[in-house]
Amino acid sequence: MDEIVIKVSNLSKRFKDKVIFENVNFELTKGKIYGFTGYNGCGKSVLFKILSGLMLPTDGDVFIHNKKLGKDIDFPPDLGVIIESPGFLDDYSGYYNLKYLASIRNIIGEKEIKDVLKLVGLENDSNKKVKKYSLGMRQRLAIAQAIMENPKILILDEPFNGLDKNGVINIRNLLFNLKKNGTTILIASHISEDIRLLCDEVFEFDNSTLVKVL
Numbered sequence: 001m002d003e004i005v006i007k008v009s010n011l012s013k014r015f016k017d018k019v020i021f022e023n024v025n026f027e028l029t030k031g032k033i034y035g036f037t038g039y040n041g042c043g044k045s046v047l048f049k050i051l052s053g054l055m056l057p058t059d060g061d062v063f064i065h066n067k068k069l070g071k072d073i074d075f076p077p078d079l080g081v082i083i084e085s086p087g088f089l090d091d092y093s094g095y096y097n098l099k100y101l102a103s104i105r106n107i108i109g110e111k112e113i114k115d116v117l118k119l120v121g122l123e124n125d126s127n128k129k130v131k132k133y134s135l136g137m138r139q140r141l142a143i144a145q146a147i148m149e150n151p152k153i154l155i156l157d158e159p160f161n162g163l164d165k166n167g168v169i170n171i172r173n174l175l176f177n178l179k180k181n182g183t184t185i186l187i188a189s190h191i192s193e194d195i196r197l198l199c200d201e202v203f204e205f206d207n208s209t210l211v212k213v214l
Contacts, residue, residue, distance in 0.1 A: 002029035004066075005153060005184045006051065011060035013046055020046050024060070024210045026203065030152075033175065033185045035195040035214075038205030044188040045083060047210075048155050051186070052081050064153070080151035082159055086142045090131035094122055094141050097130060101145055108149055116148040121170055135162030143171060147178065154178065154185045160194055172198060 004027050012022040020043045028034055036044050049055035051062060053075035062069040064076040088097045098113045117126045120140040125133070133141065139162045146154060154175075160168050175185055175198060189195055195202055202214035 004028070005030050005064070007063040007066075008051075009061045009063070011047075011050070011062065012058045013043070013050065013055075014058045019208045021205065021208045021210060022059075026210070026212070028184055028186070030184055031179055031182045032200040033179055033187065033198050035199035035202040036186065036188045036205070036210075037190070037192075037195055037202060037213075040190070042205035043208075043210075044205065045157055048081070048083050048157050048186065048188060052076065052079060052083065052155055054083070076153055078149075078152040079155065080146035080149065080153070081155045082142050082146050083155070083157045085138075086145060088130045088138070088141065091129060093127045094130055094133065094137075094144075095126040097141065098145055098148060102148065105149065112148060116144045119147075119174060120144045121167065136164055136167055139163055140167065140171075143174075147174075152183060154183055156186065157188045158190070159187060160189065160191060168194075 006028040008024055008026050011024040013020040036047065038044055046055065050057050053069055056070065064073065067073045069076065089100070095113060095117065102108050102113060117123050120143050122137065122140050122144065125137060130138065130141065143159060146156065159171060163171060179185060187198060199214070201212065203210050204213045
């Protein structure tokens with residue numbers, strides 16, 4: 001039987017009188033890539049923030065490895081995430097930004113940081129100040145910070161923003177390799193080709209409900 005990594009039960013989110021989504025239910029298993037689609041503002045980012053422990057739901061429960069979010073744990077352990085634009089220190093290098101973030105948990109060192117910069121194609125720009133990075137380079141750095149500690153769960157909101165064709169191919173291959181190693185990956189993207197090529201299962205927001213379409 002596949003190992004259930006994330007279980008969502010009767011999840012709803014409202015802001016005052018506005019219903020973002022309601023009665024959302026799904027189970028996500030280890031080593032698969034899941035796509036979440038829908039128009040801008042439909043609730044993809046809100047759902048990802050709730051799953052990451054960054055926002056509370058109005059109703060319902062989220063379980064991460066059978067532990068209830070907000071009760072047993074405040075944040076999912078072993079999580080890598082990109083939601084909106086990461087707040088990098090623009091006057092410091094890409095390498096320093098990752099080193100600073102890595103110091104919070106202190107479970108990886110210089111070698112792992114250099115390895116992940118190479119993995120995302122930033123090895124030649126690691127000492128350049130982030131304010132001189134292009135949009136695509138910033139996106140590569142964001143992906144690097146999300147994966148550098150080898151998370152078991154990866155939540156990526158529009159991970160291909162700003163990437164050129166080669167960058168998209170590179171990151172797709174990277175995600176496939178992470179999947180092979182057992183990482184559970186959630187992707188929100190408005191690019192149907194990304195979803196079609198990458199995902200084992202796809203969910204679509206339809207008004208305030210979430211429907212499995214693949």
